[in-house]
Amino acid sequence: MTDAKDERRPAGELEASVMAVLWAADAPRTPGQVQQSLGVDLARTTVTTILTRLHDKGVVDRRRQGRGYAYAPARDVPDAHGLTARRMHSELDRDGDRETVLARFVAQLSPDDERVLRDLLEADGR
Amino acid sequence: MTALLLLPLLLPCALPALARRALGRLSPAVALWTVTGCAVLLAGCSLAALAVFLLIGLLRLPPFAALGELVHPLHTASAVLVVPAAVASAGALAGSGWTLVRSALRQGRAYRSARAQAARRPPAGDLCVVDSPRPDAYALPGRPHRVVVTTAMLRSLDGPEREALLAHERAHNAGGHHIALAAAELVAHCHPALRGVRATIRLAAERAADEAAAASVGDRRLTARAIARAALAGQAARSVRPGFAPGAATGPVPQRVEALLAAPRPPRPRAGGAVALLLAACTVLSCVASATATAEVHHRVEVAQGEESP
Structure with a gap:
């Protein structure tokens, strides 16, 4: 399984991949949806962690959706x-x-x- | 002596053909740095040769001879040769200097503009996204290195293809390819023949990054597909098409895709070694010729200054 290999990639590269998915999407995405559109194999918990970190940095916005959050790139005006x-x-x-x-x-x-x-x-x- | 100074001016003419061969026979990364190194040395030698021609011509003029503290006339070939050579050299040096400075300023401006554009929003890892309807992506060197991609580019690729794109741009940054590209741009202004090498150096940099990306994502076809789809998406978004002459040679993008779709070439150490040897021979010959001729002129100037006996 390539799982382990991708999990061990540098955090910055994984953040970039997740961000690329959010920008390519036309609507907010849940961690599960992001995981499916990723070109790398990551556990869903890893995707959630990355999204939370991106939100802390102010790079993405999130809103409640069901029991979790849906994420989208933070846009300026x-x-x-x-x-x-x-x-x-x-x-x-x-x-x-x-x-x-x-x-x-x-x-x-x-x-x-x-x-x-x-x-x-x-x-x-x- | 004058004939020796012509060598550094003529040898760059051999480089474009040799460079294309080198890219065909060496690994892209090796070809990139070999060709760039040779181009820089050949450009330096040809500029030095022009400078020596100019110096000889100037020292024949009484004011400059006095400035150079010449007590005897400088022994040179006849003025019929020396003066036009000096005038031509002065023109070539001025032209090169002017375009060199202009190109350096323009590149600096483009770089700062791209840097400012990338700094507009916080990056995610090393990725800067620019919200734009035009598919585009490039590596932005600097501290830290960045990868800039437009939203339109991200949308025209699927997940695995995006990974290939990111890996490609990261390979440019990790390999320091911008140094080779900047050098290629500058040497193109030093000697007309070196203009032909610029395209080869650019292609070598792209091929090197393609191979690195293919190795990183572990799939050559996927990388090829990402490049092809990105290029076609860019084409579709462009309203004005570039006015290329019909029947022009195949451009760099199809060459890259073809190279990736083909099975990785088995190394050909002998063919690669031969072309590397030729490149090295060209460069060494140019350096030796310009150094010898410069030393010779220096000796004659000292004789004219009365410091040495002929």
Whole structure:
């Protein structure tokens, strides 16, 4: 079982994984739901502990749901933040140099690249 | 002597082809640092050669000769060669210096902007999430290292794919890849031929992080799928498509996905050794040539200063 291996990963990495699940979700998630969407195998109690720690740090909000809590990322005033993020993005976009120090996960694709990628994904059976 | 100074200016032309071969035959991490090291040394040697050309030209001008306390005329090749070489070198050095400083400032600005963006909300572990409709993710070096991912990127991947993404970005940070990427950007402004090496260094950094991520999540296909889906999601969200020439060579993303889907290559120590040896030979030759030529010019300046006999 990979269970033990993932439990022993650094706490920061586990917090990041849990946070990624909450942000990817469109509604608050209970520890059980988070556990199911995680890409790592963690015990539910571990997930609950991580969520409590994130709540103590003020990174997530929670509200009562049934006998436990449902968690969601803490948002600042949504509109103001969204605007700022967009402005910063366009600022960074103007700088073609951005990729140089900041190693981006994926680069832009040419139309050819796009076709090749779709073929590769299909050939891989998805 | 002048011919010797041409070597450091010509050798960088061999690097782009050698670098591509190195990436094909060495492990990505080894290729990344070997090629980066060679590029930095070759760039340094070519700048030194330009500086020596410029110095020789200047010392032929009476005011500079007086400043250099020359009591005899400096023995050089004819002015027909020396003066244009000095003028060309001055131009090249000024151009390089200008673009180098501008690029360094711009990168610093982009880095600070990204850092400020990441600091807007408390991180969860090493993860900073930016609420944005554009799928994007990058490693943000610094103290402490951060991984920045937009909400749109998180939503376009499933749980295991997100783990591959996080592992990939952490590998960049753990491997200090930003140093190689910054070096690649700077050397590209030192010599036109080194511009071609920049793309290879970037690809090597991505491949190194891909392999580390695949090892971390224990699944090469999963890592390949995460990269492909992230790239396609980014493409779908972009309203303006980049104007690439049709039939352009396959870009870096499909190459990375293909490399991960292929079985891990058995090591080819002989082919890898040969290309590493060639890279080393190029670099050593460039260093020796520029050092010898510089020492020779230094000797002649001392002769002209009356401190040494010819």
